[in-house]
Amino acid sequence: MNFVILDLEWNGSYSKKVHRYFNEIIEIGAVKLDERLHSLGTFQAMIKPVVSKKITNLVTDLTGIDKDELKDGVSFQRAIKMFGKLFDENTVLLTWSTSDLMVLLENITYFTGEKTIGFAKYYADAQAFCQKKISSENSGQQMGLSSACEALGISDEDLSLHRAKDDSILTARVFKKVYVYEDFEPYIHPIDDRFYERLYYKPKIITKVSHPLVKPEFLQFRCPECHEKLHLRGKWRYSSRMLNAEMRCSCGKKYTAKVQIKELYDCVSVRKRLTEELEPTASENEENNE
Numbered sequence: 001m002n003f004v005i006l007d008l009e010w011n012g013s014y015s016k017k018v019h020r021y022f023n024e025i026i027e028i029g030a031v032k033l034d035e036r037l038h039s040l041g042t043f044q045a046m047i048k049p050v051v052s053k054k055i056t057n058l059v060t061d062l063t064g065i066d067k068d069e070l071k072d073g074v075s076f077q078r079a080i081k082m083f084g085k086l087f088d089e090n091t092v093l094l095t096w097s098t099s100d101l102m103v104l105l106e107n108i109t110y111f112t113g114e115k116t117i118g119f120a121k122y123y124a125d126a127q128a129f130c131q132k133k134i135s136s137e138n139s140g141q142q143m144g145l146s147s148a149c150e151a152l153g154i155s156d157e158d159l160s161l162h163r164a165k166d167d168s169i170l171t172a173r174v175f176k177k178v179y180v181y182e183d184f185e186p187y188i189h190p191i192d193d194r195f196y197e198r199l200y201y202k203p204k205i206i207t208k209v210s211h212p213l214v215k216p217e218f219l220q221f222r223c224p225e226c227h228e229k230l231h232l233r234g235k236w237r238y239s240s241r242m243l244n245a246e247m248r249c250s251c252g253k254k255y256t257a258k259v260q261i262k263e264l265y266d267c268v269s270v271r272k273r274l275t276e277e278l279e280p281t282a283s284e285n286e287e288n289n290e
């Protein structure tokens, strides 16, 4: 088994063909590793944009890529054909989070009409794996590549950040540092129908506590002071994408509890937050009276 770590740069513009905003890929960068994670070489292709010839300032500021650099670029179709040659039956495609994968698919569909990645048989989200290895706590926040490098003491001084090839090299450095095959294996998914179903699945936020996926423990809180179970005051209400309720502890403290329950493709995610309701102090009362 070997690995191709992919990174893309793209330019956002409005497409008259599909009547919506489109992320047109302008650079493909990748590094290929063998099963012992030794480098088998790098890949880079600059793509001459056709949807919008104007590169936004945002892209130029971030990547340094401008119109001049792209004028000798190849077509997306040609670039993707060359990129596909890096793959065989046993090659895993990796990206740092699924956003590059989504943009890759969006471009393949736009330029070739295909709805699938024909050249790759396996995919893994390097971001999800590396974050899990770096930090076991799940804050619900996605760890960026720079934060991962910082956490692992990896230097990026010799690389140009936000350029596809160098970002893929940096991703490879992070990946190598945390890689253990047994731990990584569950992250490798065959690219089949189920893969696309999962990828395009839109998570749904649950708005009612009576929903069958809501387990009683999702709505239970303990007092941070005395660790007693809190009592519900009134009802759970849905607002600002969360279920909210007032709660009270037998010790006298009052709290506002917030829970966000999301139905994902094959699991449920729960985020809970508890804030204490403080009794207004004398000075605050005075201010409120003014």
Ligand SMILES: [Zn+2]
Pocket: 223, 224, 225, 226, 227, 228, 249, 250, 251, 252, 253
């Ligand atoms: Zn208490």
